Amino acid sequence: MLTNKKIVLGVSGGIAAYKAAALTSKLVQAGANVRVVMTENAKKFVAPTTFQALSRQPVYSDTFIEQDPTQIQHIDVADWADLFLIAPATANTLGKLANGIADDMLSTTLLATEAPVYIAPAMNVHMYSHPSVMKNLKQLDAWGFKFIEPGEGYLACGYVGKGRLEDPETIVRLLEEEQNRSSLLKGKKVLITAGPTQEKIDPVRYFTNPSTGKMGFALARQASLMGAEVTLVAGPVTLDTPPRVKRIDVTTAEEMYEAVTTEFSHHDIVIKSAAVADYRPKNKYEHKMKKSTGDYAVEMERTKDILMTLGERKTKQYLIGFAAETNDVEYYGEQKLRKKNLDAIVMNNVSAEGTGFAHDTNSSIYLTKEGKRLVLPLMSKDQLAQRILTEAAETVSGEAT
Template identity: 55%
Template structure:
């Protein structure tokens, strides 16, 4: 991070006090931090505090042009290697989504050409409001990255999701951005995500609790690092990540066909979807009417997508799978790793708090076919995706070296 120009936008929420910690930590790591504040932000923390910590002038007023040789908001926008907005209120998110430029920060953001990372902070109901969710979706579709807020006790007294990520988490995300660069440029990832649905009749189906968050986090992380992504996804409520090739499927059979059709195009296959192991043997064309007594549904096995990929993958391809288990987690993961010819498997105990389905965090152990085990503590699924990708790039580079040595 040394020598990097980081433009920090601070908007008006109670979490603005954390900007002081963030500026301090970034400055200690050698970054040059330029702060732009909204007028509302100055009600929570003084510009002098951030000026002292950053050792740079803090910008507040679009029309306070102190240097006649430059236009301030254009100048600082041009010099930024990365933009962070922390905290980002619903207001500043809306302005950026809709191109409103009515103060120094919003005007500067429209001139920025560097990547933008947003760390929202607001009341839980505000964060869940359809307008805010739509604005976030719009920004994500344009390639803006988000650091998800944490859940907990908020300043307003509510308990829920909306608390600004801790400064250490934001710094880690910034470091990850600068370290990752474009190390997957020229590589294609085939990623599966979400749950499949197995129909019983036109009304009912079997499914599971997978939301697709882990697979989508992988897709976003790969794109950030320059890779191409083919995302095969069951139905989710998530926004489609920017710059991915999306293939929507419903059943396990549809996912199998989609993966097989794309398999030869991939350098890395990440099987993050929760694919049904069984489906109803009989599917009714009309709604099944309730009657007296029990309804017994006979189930049959679906195709094991990961097993088939393991059989067909080429020497240059990597296969990474997941083992979501509730008992004997490591041993069962090792069994799947060997049986399905995977290169790595990610084992997670779904009963642990902060791990498994539906949440925004995960706790996992990465196991490689060479027998290496790496334990990852609880972290956001996006950060975990980057950590796993760091291991994948090492193995891809190793395979490339092997090929070169073989040719020599």
């Protein structure tokens, strides 16, 4: 899967830089074209000539030394890449990338690239667990960067623990698996809904729910990484748009209904993970309601059932719904699957620990209309998104053949 892939290998200044030499060799043997970008500190561990000999390509380390005067070096390298791998990634390099600092060839090129970026951290175990490093890793994860987790073992500093750069053979294998995954949805159009809706009663008050949109945004991010053309219809959330994703912002259930039904016919896979209000105030006041004595009742009316409408209208679309329940999860989920003519449903017990609204993790049961049932234990929402999309991609691909 790496044959003729153009890979930029970023090498930062840690003792694990010596492994990057072997990694370069393994990538070339796998058929990749490799260009190496080194930090100044990395050059203190391994000479650039080593990487030049192994890659048979120029090695880049100084932003201001232009090897070709007809091009701007860091932009040319950034645009050339099919994928970008940082190995080893030191705490310093992670901090620069997470905070937009571009003060050398590697960090400048990283900010300029639109290629998928894979990060293989390597550092002392205590450095790896430091709150600042954890914060930077979390930020990069939210932006869609991919991680090759460090292994546990004897470290150069004498400690034994997590922080050892993964072996070159393992990194190459993981990249090959990722390349295979990145083509699963190539040529497919995926429509995803995310977040809550807000239903106003007056200019300063509205009904809503605790949905943060994290699950839907994870689905959009992973679908894009799998090669899909992604449209994300998002309620009012505070999340950044994943790279290469078309985003449509809405506020109310009616606005989401209009956006989704307009887009629906153009897509192959539709995943409705948004928590849409089932009811809205029947009367909306033009001015702020004033406080008065006694109780106050708000008359509510039903909103349009978006998922039911999609189930009735679908032709070729593979339609996946979500069911957020607090009891009898499978019973209500299966009822929803049948009633709304879905192809699959993701059932969450939102009262379970680490699951549901606002969490970075989720546990689910995935059920198809054919009866395939997968129990998905607690995992990150991005990992869950990968599992859901892989199941959908394989099913759609099987139907196409």
